[in-house]
Amino acid sequence: MPSTAPATAVGEDQRRDACATREAILKMARRRFSSCGYADVTLRDIAADAEVSAALVVKYFGSKENLFAEASGFEQDAERLLDCELPRLGEHLVRTLLDYHDRTQGDPLVRAVFTSSRPAGAQFRANFEHQLVSRLAERLTGPDARLRAELVCSHLMGLGASRLVLRTKAISAEPKENLVAITAPLIQRWLDGPP
């Protein structure tokens, strides 16, 4: 019979571990889904990345489809990307995204492209528009706010795809701060008003 004295502590530890494991799996899933089409990613790959068994991934998420659905939200990413006052938002967006690349080898906007391209991608497209694009558009003043927000996202998406997926030579070699200095003013122009 197990001892009862440390039961609460063990229970909390287990919950904490389970939570950390779950987060680790989600993180690795986001990374994979940022650089590969859905069908090119296997639960086994994600499990290996997260250093757990595939069975554990199934235990936590049920199926690849469920894991995918959970990994493909943009709420947290949008919060981080938009956490800056408007006059400096262009710089913040680019720097946050490049940091995100270096930290996670992933990119939420590129992930949006890969997840939306799926035959069942409509829900993911809606998430992306709702959780990121609309929230950015609401921050902008002046005419064509929605179009300008989409152009900002499309600009960032192209930069992310070049740096993270295509890894074109010069963009990959360029120091992060230079990329920020070069691209942020163009992004800021869309944020400030119509061209």
Added chain:
Amino acid sequence: MPSTAPATAVGEDQRRDACATREAILKMARRRFSSCGYADVTLRDIAADAEVSAALVVKYFGSKENLFAEASGFEQDAERLLDCELPRLGEHLVRTLLDYHDRTQGDPLVRAVFTSSRPAGAQFRANFEHQLVSRLAERLTGPDARLRAELVCSHLMGLGASRLVLRTKAISAEPKENLVAITAPLIQRWLDGPP
């Protein structure tokens, strides 16, 4: 015994038909590979799009891998995209790409992202850099030509992904000529010189 008189003509017709069928299959393959990850596309899908049997696709291309390799070249696309004098190239690039969307439902730059993301994507990344990015960079004068060429491609790629894959609302709804008018000047700035 077959009659011999029209043999040459029949042979030519057959070659012409075979050639047209081959082109139709390639076109449909490019379309699929412009909007889906490699593993999400089946030979059966492509055959259905091209209105031929899957067996015929196999007969012409041997395997999905071979069809993919052939469909993923950028030579022809690069020729069309770069066929303009430098001072008007920004406008030409955007218009050619948007026309390409409407005509084929595909986009060579977005295709580059999807094909390069594959585990075996190194060759496709090299093709893209060699066949499109380098050729554009060679046309540019002034410092950082290579980086500027990559930024142009990344910009176009983001626009294509937003319009063709994510289909964000405002970009999708915007008349083509407006999109050209809005984005071409930014592209042209990279083409003309460093920021």
